[in-house]
Amino acid sequence: MENGARPMSGTLGKYNIVGGLENQFNVCFVQHRTLGLTEWQATSPLMKFLPGFMLQLTLIMAFSRLLMTILKPIRQPRFVSEILAGVLLGPTLMHGTEWFALYIHPFDKTLLLETMGSLGVTFYMFLAGLEMDLTPIRKMEKTAYSVAIVGIILPGCGGMILYHLVRNDRKDAPKEGGIFWAITLSVTSLPDLAQILSKLKLLSTDLGRTAMTSAVLTDLVSWILLAATVAVVNGQGNFLRIVPTLIFVLVCWFVIHPLLFRMIKRMGAAREGSSMQGQCSDKHVGFILTGVLFCGFLTELCGVHPMFGAFMFGLMIPRGEIGTKIMDKIEEFVVGILLPPVFLVAGLRTNIVYISAGYQYGLVATVIIVASLIKILSTLLVCTYLKCSFRDSLALGVLMNTKGVIAIIVLHEGRNLKGFDQQTFTWMVVSILIMTCLVGPVVSFTHKSTRHLKQHHQMNLERSKPESELRVLACLHSSKNLSGLINLLHLSNATRKSPIVVFAVYLVELTGRASALLIFHDKSETNDLSGHPTRERAESEHIARAFESLQNENRAVSVHPLTAVSPYATMHEDVSNFAIDKNVAVILLPYHKKPNGIGGWEDQNLEHKKVSQNLLANTPCSIGILVDRGLTRHLPLESQHDRIRNIRIAMLFVEGSDDREALTYSWRMAGNPRVTLTVVRFVPGKELLESVADDDHTDPEVFSAMFEKEKEKLLDDDYINEFRFRTMHNQSITYMEKPVNGGDQIVSTITSAHNDYDLYIVGRGYDRQSPLTTGLSDWIEFPEIGLIGDTLISVDSLMSASVLVMQQSTPVAALIDPSVSQNSIRFSSASNKGLFSDQPFVSNA
CATH class of the missing domain: 3.40.50.12370 (Rossmann fold)
Structure with missing residues (x-):
């Protein structure tokens, strides 16, 4: 309505426009009043969007914390507790509870939940890009890049074949789903892998470095494939829709990255000449966070999810104090507040009760089992070719099978683009849970059990040979x-x-x-x-x-x-x-x-x-x-x-x-x-x-x-x-x-x-x-x-x-x-057995 125009009296949908003057007019509508929870509350706050969202967020956070406490003794990461909390709050457990569906998960509140989840994913991927260091790719050794390449190709082909079996069983299944399955099985969640290795105290070992280096290359290739797939699907098969995204990537690399580098360098020089330590960094944090949203907006215009722009922006920020400062300021808020809606949406889209409805039980079991093990088998195949010990090969395969938040993000994109239905979405969620649940117990057994402690020879000077290194x-x-x-x-x-x-x-x-x-x-x-x-x-x-x-x-x-x-x-x-x-x-x-x-x-x-x-x-x-x-x-x-x-x-x-x-x-x-x-x-x-x-x-x-x-x-x-x-x-x-x-x-x-x-x-x-x-x-x-x-x-x-x-x-x-x-x-080193013999850092006695 133009400024100064007088709106005519009448009705617009369920709204009744009474009339007005200049820029002001009255709008009346009928609202069904329900019995409140208190004597002075005429309308239940659960029928409003914001209180409902706050209740949903409270429930998912409370369930997650409870499950973290329960699953901690069996070495399960935070991601497992959060996705299980989402599944338990979804139709899997509450499918027969009418009150829960009416007040906790009504249809009209799902949009707000998904919107907040998208915002959380955007900032989470910014943090993922901020943490990712591409330097190891230039220095990758034979073991690392072999595991990464085979870990992309074999699981990707496996995902396509599994989805082809699904389409043979049900002809109406969309063909795009196979690509999202392939990416889901190929990806290794680098942030979740870093947390698992940190808790297992393996980051400083050859095993941890090889897993992290391989995960960097795997994640980078997976994100390129996902961005291209989303752009093509949104363009209805037109491959030229990738061009705007490529232009954005080039702008990030040749324009945004140099500008950020100069800004941070100038900020450091200004702080050296001032006694106000840290003031410049605080002033620029708001600018960086604004850049996250703006880059997300640009990639949305290019036809892909805003998370790709946020990821690229985080990747372009040089490592240093400002990156650490931003991480310290927003990491817990993003992971603890903005990200839980993603798990709740995943739980709402997962229904284990009807996991095999309309499909053969054998097909369902085959898809879940093969999807859970194919990445491990591919890593074992590479390590066997490189003559590595089985214990270290198994641990590396399980670590590379860490899915985490990024795999759920890929599944959400596939579901939003109608690449697969609720049942096949559920299959992948169950597979992801199985994959990630195996990591902690298996690696703890292979590299931290008392059996290997007993075998480990305690090192000291008295037992060393006089002329030895x-x-x-x-x-x-x-x-x-x-x-x-x-x-x-x-x-x-x-x-x-x-x-x-x-x-x-x-x-x-x-x-x-x-x-x-x-x-x-x-x-x-x-x-x-x-x-x-x-x-x-x-x-x-x-x-x-x-x-x-x-x-x-x-x-x-x-x-x-x-x-x-x-x-x-x-x-x-x-x-x-x-x-x-x-x-x-x-x-x-x-x-x-x-x-x-x-x-x-x-x-x-x-x-x-x-x-x-x-x-x-x-x-x-x-x-x-x-x-x-x-x-x-x-x-x-x-x-x-x-x-x-x-x-x-x-x-x-x-x-x-x-x-x-x-x-x-x-x-x-x-x-x-x-x-x-x-x-x-x-x-x-x-x-x-x-x-x-x-x-x-x-x-x-x-x-x-x-x-x-x-x-x-x-x-x-x-x-x-x-x-x-x-x-x-x-x-x-x-x-x-x-x-x-x-x-x-x-x-x-x-x-x-x-x-x-x-x-x-x-x-x-x-x-x-x-x-x-x-x-x-x-x-x-x-x-x-x-x-x-x-x-x-x-x-x-x-x-x-x-x-x-x-x-x-x-x-x-x-x-x-x-x-x-x-x-x-502790764990006994296997660097002398061939798994990490190509690491230049190792000097064996």
Whole structure:
């Protein structure tokens, strides 16, 4: 109606236009009034669109959370709980409830539900594009691209054949459905796969990287096929309808991507010159979210779903701080609020009660079973050709069969375009549920069962061959820990006969994200920061360059820098899994405290302390904690004097496996021409032996500690004798024994006769009960470094000496204990069996 026109009185449908003036007029209509829920509510709010939608959203979220709690013990991902909640709220369970259909799912409210679901899908695909990194495609190895290509072709052909069987059984089935089935069976949901691998702590492994890399290529090809299919179907078979979409993709790549890159670069430069940290990023978040909607609108004009525009826009945003900031701000809202309507719509379109109505039971069973297994079989076929182990091939096949939200999106598009009916839609939903339900249990069994833990050989230095390659995992929380660890590695005697492989891991806290990420540093791209670097990225690059300098100074050292981004609560699991995957013998950690300048200590970060404690309790290999108090003064190349100055190291031996591990590391370091080593073994003194012999004056605990550990003492004696025999002619090594009658004499011996060393190496031995250390436990302040380590950093006369505390790998019995295995997830590496032998990162011992 034009402005200023007077509407004529009359009726328009169910509306009665009474009349009006200028731009105002009255419209009357008849509304059927129903009994309200309260005395003052004349109309039930359930008959209105917004309250009805709020109730639907509440129900789907409540059912999803309930099912998450129920299914968590059997390792089911969030997606399974959400799609099951949608099915339970749909006609499958409520088909006979008239009240539920009338008030919860009336026909006139479905449009609002689908509209909100489409908005949720649009923003979800923006997040998927934001998370997707196309860099691995350029570096794909043989295993990854073979699995991806075959995983697209065979399931795609299988989907077409299965749908052809359906059309033979029912001639009126639309022919377009086969294409959507093919895409559904081919796709691997990258976001859901990342979450599953994160929960299983497999992202840092060769298996996880191969699965993620293959999923990137699979998803990219699947989305191209889906976009082309939707454009052609909407154009009624006209292939020229793809052209506008192609033009949009080219505009995104050659126009939007450079503009975003420049904007983010300029934003970073402006922030560097301002003290208002983060202000520019906040200002641009709204612009980015507006761009999501605008790109979605453009692809809708091109004849495809808005989600394609949002996906491309997310893909064009360079990785960096702004992408992380957007993810932190909207991820939980999109996944928790906007996406549940998608699952509810899927549930409304699924009716398992009539799953075989009008079809043969054998056909239904064949379609569901073949659709559920064809991706796994295709992966097994590829891995068999590449001579991979069956266990790893099965795990990879199941991981590549992860469907998740993206598969449901593909099915929705097929159903919206009338590619198939409700029954065949139900078949695919059931297949998707079966596929995704298998992932957690199967991978947990193949790579995390106690059977494989028992087979896993615990790595430590004592069991390693003297001339074998030493594989070290050096963990850092910041660049402040850098110098001490690098100098320790400088002194660790890397030679051609016994090289050192260092996996340098920069540990970064994961904030606001559901999955752990791993960033591998390629030497050819160390300067390509993909936009303005964040503080963590800049520090990560600094650490990587420092370790590369170590490698350049000594060709017997091989360095592999890595940044691990993970929540502090599970960070130790990532470190443990990576240590197992790379057959690491020792993990080196910096001490979480630093001197406060007045003779005491203060925590740098309490979360760092928890990570160290978790690793000490659940380590798959030996651990060394370095308390650096000046070891950096002896770094080489400072001056000619420092080049020739010897480093004095003292190894204090009490008893037990931790002390033997400390002696092994000291023994290795003694091969360095700059190192002089003194081994001091504390043995029971005369008074202690006499007191033990007297039963009437012996503490039962001390008596038990001495005589119930006779086997451990024999191991100590044998190892000490071997050490003395093999080093008897080495002038740089001195061995001595000191009789002591308790912990106080150990302290006095150290402070009086052994107080002028640069580095002390001791065993942790925290839980041991020995008459030699009686009394030390009464004033222990830092249990993470054991009794002797705590003593060394507490003595004022040793304030300039660094301390390395060694703990041998946790016994296998502790690893298999259920209370431990819940927090420490492991699997045995298969990199030597052929599955991931083409990964350049692997350096097998």
